[in-house]
Amino acid sequence: MEIxxxxxxxxxxxxxxxxxxxxxxxxxGTEEYSPIxxxxxxxxxxxxxxxxxxxxxxxxxxxxxxxxxxxxVIEVRKKRNIQMNVIGSKxxxxxxxxxxxxxxxxxxxxxxxN
Numbered sequence: 516m517e518i519x520x521x522x523x524x525x526x527x528x529x530x531x532x533x534x535x536x537x538x539x540x541x542x543x544g545t546e547e548y549s550p551i552x553x554x555x556x557x558x559x560x561x562x563x564x565x566x567x568x569x570x571x572x573x574x575x576x577x578x579x580x581x582x583x584x585x586x587x588v589i590e591v592r593k594k595r596n597i598q599m600n601v602i603g604s605k606x607x608x609x610x611x612x613x614x615x616x617x618x619x620x621x622x623x624x625x626x627x628x629n
Contacts, residue, residue, distance in 0.1 A: 539575040
């Protein structure tokens with residue numbers, strides 16, 4: 516599964532159960548983010564025991580995108596049987612400030628900032 520444009524790429528690797536987000540996500544509102552959110556929900560429906568969200572190459576994410584990620588984390592939390600791991604970068608400002616908030620939504624989430 517993959518969504519790719521000039522600005523960003525969101526892909527899922529079923530072998531590693533990892534979702535990779537790269538580039539800059541500057542979409543306008545929930546409607547424009549809905550294809551990405553649907554891809555994320557499709558992954559959750561497969562109910563992997565462990566799921567990694569790799570954001571370390573996502574340079575920019577606007578507030579609508581952060582809201583989308585929050586909805587995704589809440590959906591994973593509802594499943595109760597998926598261990599969620601998020602990988603980010605300390606060097607990318609939005610990640611060091613915003614990713615910690617995902618742990619508030621899902622306390623069992625493992626956050627790794629490199």
